[in-house]
Amino acid sequence: MEEFLSKILEKHKDKIVKVKEIVPWRVIFEVPNGRLKELAKDVFEIHGFRLSTISTLDQGFYFELLYHFVKDKYVLTLKTVISKENPRIPSLTDIIPGANWLEREVRDLFGIEFEGHVEPERIVLPPDWSLEPPLRKPIAPKLPPTYAEYLVNLISKAALASITGIVKRRRTKMGLPEVVAPVLESKKVIEEIRKISKELEIDRKVPVRK
Amino acid sequence: MGTAVESASIEVSAESRVLVHDNSKCTACTTCMIACSMKHFGVADYEKSFIKIIFNPVVKAFEAAYCHHCDEPYCLNICPVDAIYKDKLSDGTVIVRISTLKCIGCGSCRLACPMSIPHEDPVMRVAVKCDLCDGDPECVKACPTQALRFVPRSEALNFLKKVYG
Amino acid sequence: MMLKYIFYPGCYVSTMLPHVEAAIRFILKKFNVETIELEDLSCCPPKINSIADELFWLTVAVRNLAIAESKGLDILTPCNGCFESFFEAKMMYMEGKDLREKVSNILSKLGYKFEGKIKPKHLIEVLYEDVGLEKIKENIVKPLGALRVAVHYGCHLFIVEHGGDVWKKPRMTDELIKVTRAELVRDGLERLCCGFVPSTVDDAFSLTYRTEVRLKSVKELGVDALVTPCPQCLMRLEFGQVRLRAKARYDVPIIHLAELLALALGLDPKKFGFTVYHKSPTKLILQKIGLG
Structure with a gap:
């Protein structure tokens, strides 16, 4: 030296x-x-x-x-x-x-x-940049913050979907009951599923994996 | 966590559990692939799945390509930045992991692997592969026909010897 | 002794395949199987939900089982998906101690309790084990000896307890087909996925590499019908044919196992819309057995 x-x-x-x-x-x-x-x-x-x-x-x-x-x-x-x-x-x-x-x-x-920077404004990136800093290495895959929407959608599609009028007519023609569980749209069932989802806090954030 | 070089000496015991796929039971429904990509990436995408169900024209059956968490992993040895390391769980299961923090995404592990299992994630720009869901594989839980099982290595070896001779 | 079950048709059978439900109800009535329908039952829900939130899926599924248990009756379902969901839910609930505590905590707040006394049963199990092959054989009024059929089991029919015989229920299916005197033809692809699950991810892929593969193989067999015990497989294979029409015509009649049995047991095909509501040419079957 x-x-x-x-x-x-x-x-x-x-x-x-x-x-x-x-x-x-x-x-x-x-x-x-x-x-x-x-x-x-x-x-x-x-x-x-x-x-x-x-x-x-x-x-x-x-x-x-x-x-x-x-x-x-x-x-x-x-x-x-x-x-x-x-x-x-x-x-x-x-x-x-x-x-x-x-x-x-x-x-x-x-x-x-x-x-303590005297002029803390953006210089390289546009001022409205909302994503991660671009040169920083990502740590983990991006998981959706919550699955609540996905789950509620799926359950509502399957369980709470209404039978269409045409199917109702077909059913009665064949001597079947017009509607049957689990597609009843029963208020009580919807209420209870809501309660369960609240109890389990399914809209909580998905934990970030290590 | 020690360094990759230190972790390479972790011995894989016969009790260490590993995935095993039975092509005589597989229906190729790909539920395992959906489960895998949902668990790790939050989307249902075949490209992102760590396990792949592919048709094997030689034996005329659907086979699964997945990480075997080798005793002496080629990927660990070739990695230029020592991003791949072995990790031992409390029940003796050894997992070969890729540290996303250290990986530079060069793709050497993919070239070194006999089955080209590690693949580059386009978002993270690093190599990713099966991590056995930290000892509780989602694909095994999702499999409807018990074609995928999570069993000790000794049992898996016996089974595969029986099937492939 | 009279058999009594809680009837849970599932969403697919009740909303899209009413003709199958009619056939099932006819069979059950024929063998004096009493069914009860409960308004409180919710969606099963599909097992695939457990990937997003295992506890939520398990709680909703066990809630249904708990309701059934309060009536002291087994659940009878003709849907492979519902059956898998209930079966796995019961298995996980009984095996996992932590899970059981968590789920029973939530359910007790809603006033439900499940102890694992009842079990979910697939229609096939009910017909084969509880009703009995012999009894079905005695009641056959229209032997279908003229028919050559292939079978498509559906992935979720293979579900069993850990280490169990996955081929148990598929074998029962074979027996139930043979009891109608129909000839069962095999092509070795019986267990191939119909493409229903893959279609949720990649529809074009699933149509070419799952649905079409199976349809092609069945077409080459030259059978009169493809019989499946799974409503999803039925729909996928039928709509698959319609969508593949621009490319190739397969025209393989696809029917549900219950429909085959109902025909053999003497149900008038016109009464349950056998030819009307199917998307595949089921008329050919009736011509073959001399009813069309």
Whole structure:
């Protein structure tokens, strides 16, 4: 590692958990997500790096955020990891104004919330985008939120369907009773099926599978 | 859950249960396929089902193609990102699963599998396959003729030896 | 001893196949089987519902069984679907302790209780086991020796308790056909699905690879009729022929087992609309046996 970079490492030893050297002038410092802002501030304001870009990786259980800082030939990458359950990280926009668009892009595409962003509006996606963040990997198949409609439809088609007039005529012609269970449209039966469906809360949300 | 490499050493015992299909009882009603896709995807769609009923012209019967949860799965060994792992349930049943979080959807598992069981889900863009419904397969419950059964491996082996020699 | 059942025709037989219901009622009356109809019974409901909500399906099905149990009578149904639903519901209710508790909790709030004392019976079981083959044989007034028939069992007729003999009820069906003296011809595809269940997912696929396969095979046999104990199979195979007409004409008369028996037992075919309400050319059967 070149001296200029090792000096920074020496200064912030307490914040950096892991160091990876690709070439002597390009290194990756891994930092806990709570301390990233302190280090970035120092790197930007004192050492004179500029924020080149922010790249994000969906690693399944977590997101990997890579802040690439550049000065002359030196490239310093600050790497941090945030959980998928709570994808939040403090915004750098108050110290590095140039992070504005970069953070908004990551927010749009991965759904990571940058807390304290100065201009939290959409940049890549249309403002009325209502679907999942497009680059985020889906975890489980999309099950319908409820089967209630499907079930009630099916039961009502079978049990509570009325016999048409033509069938009624046919039936009486053959000496059969005009209607017969289970197609009676009996109010009592409908009421009881409703009660059962209420009791079982069939309109509850289907649990999300692991 | 350990890593995929660690989980590969999970031994499959004879009590471990597995699906077995009897083509002499199957009526090809495809209720199992409907049950499977309803359970996993909430739609009745043959393409999405993990079990497939297909006509076998050699023996002139309907056969089911389903994941056998192999002892030494090719898919587990070939996966470049270690997304496939073995999982052991409390009753000894071993399930070979694909982690949708890790999978990159490259399709290697499909090429490696002798029966091409894992298939890519177009929505999730990852490989998906049978997970035995976590030890309570819906297809077995739906089968009206008991052609599909969920039995210990030793019994399944005996049965298949008898049928296919 | 007089046989007594709760008659549950199911939605298909009562709304779309009244001629089959008439035949069934005629047979039951002939053998002095008393039937009761209860207004409180609801949809069975179809077993496929259990995929969406197992508990809901089980509760509604067990509710019907509980009502029957309160009368102390077995349920008699001519529908394979209803039979499967009740049979599986009883099996699951008696075997699964957790499920039983949950279901009985809900049912007790509505004032129902089920202990598994009664059982659902398919029409075939009633005719074969309770009425008896001998008695049917004695009552045959019009032997159908001139007819060559094929049989289509319907998937849900195979339902039995775990490890039971799945061919028990299909064999009973064969016996019941033979008792009319009709010749039973086999093509090895008797257990093939008619295409009713697959049609809910992919109608074109089911029509080509299930319904048409079976119709073609029966046509090649050159039989006079295809007999089925299942109302859904009956409808699927009949409407399948109508829809396939543009492609090929099959013209295989499809009749319900009860209709075959009713003919042999002397029911006047004109009285129950034998030729009128069928979509397949059932007239050919009457010509063959000299009634048309």
